[in-house]
Amino acid sequence: MNDEPVDYETFQAEMRRLLSDLKGATPDVVQAEGERLRNLAEQVQDERGRERARFRAGQLPRLLAGPAKASSEQFQQAQVLFARAINGDGPAGTRIPQLERTIEQIGALADEAPVREAGAIRRLNSPLVRLIDHLQS
Template structure:
C-alpha cells in the first residue's frame, strides 16, 4: 500500500488519469470511479485542499461527458468563426487584424446569444487573444 499522504494534487492527478482512461465508459463504471475518487478526496489532510478535491472529484461525470452541444445559431456561428481564425494562414501582419475582427464578431454573437451560452461563446476569444500575443512576440 502507498504510505504517501493524499493531497489535492494527488486527487487531481488521478482525476486526469481517469479522464484519459474512461472516455466512453458506461454509467456504472463512471459512478464507481467517482465514488472512489471522492473517497480518496476524503483522505486529504488539510480542509481547503479536501474541499477542492471533493469538488473536483464530483466533476468527473461532467468532464467525461464533454461540453454540451451548442443549441443556438450564435454559438454555431461563433465556433465556425473560431475554427476559421485558428486555421488561417499567412503572415502575422495579415492574420492579426483578421483575428481582431473575429474577436469582435464573436463578442457581438455572445451579446446576441442566450444567456446560458454567452459566457462559453466569449471564452472562444481567449485562445485567439493568446494567438495574437504569440504572433506579435514572434514578429517583434
C-alpha cells in the first residue's frame, strides 16, 4: 500500500468492487480487505471525502451481510400477495383489477405493520404499478 493521495471516486470504485467480490468470503479475508480499505480511506485528500470514505469503509462487513430481514406477519403476507400477482396470467382486463386489489391489500398490510417494516412492504407495490402501466400500454 502506497500513501499516494486518492480521491473519493477512487475509493468508491474499490468499495464497489469489494462489495461484490467479497460476497461469500471468509471472515479473515473480509477483515484483511476491510483493513486495507480503511487505509485507503485515510488517503482520501479532501476532508469531506475522507469523512465519507471512513464511514463507508466501516460499513463493509455489515453491507456484505446484506440488509436486515423483516419478521412481521404483515410482511410475510405481503410477500405472498406480491408473488401471486407477479406470477398471475390472463388478459390485461382480468389482471389489472386483480393487481389494483393487491396494491390495496399490500398498502393495508403496510399500515398495520411495525413502522420499521412498513416502507419495505409498501415498496412491493412499485413493480405492480409498473406492471399495470405495462398492461395498459
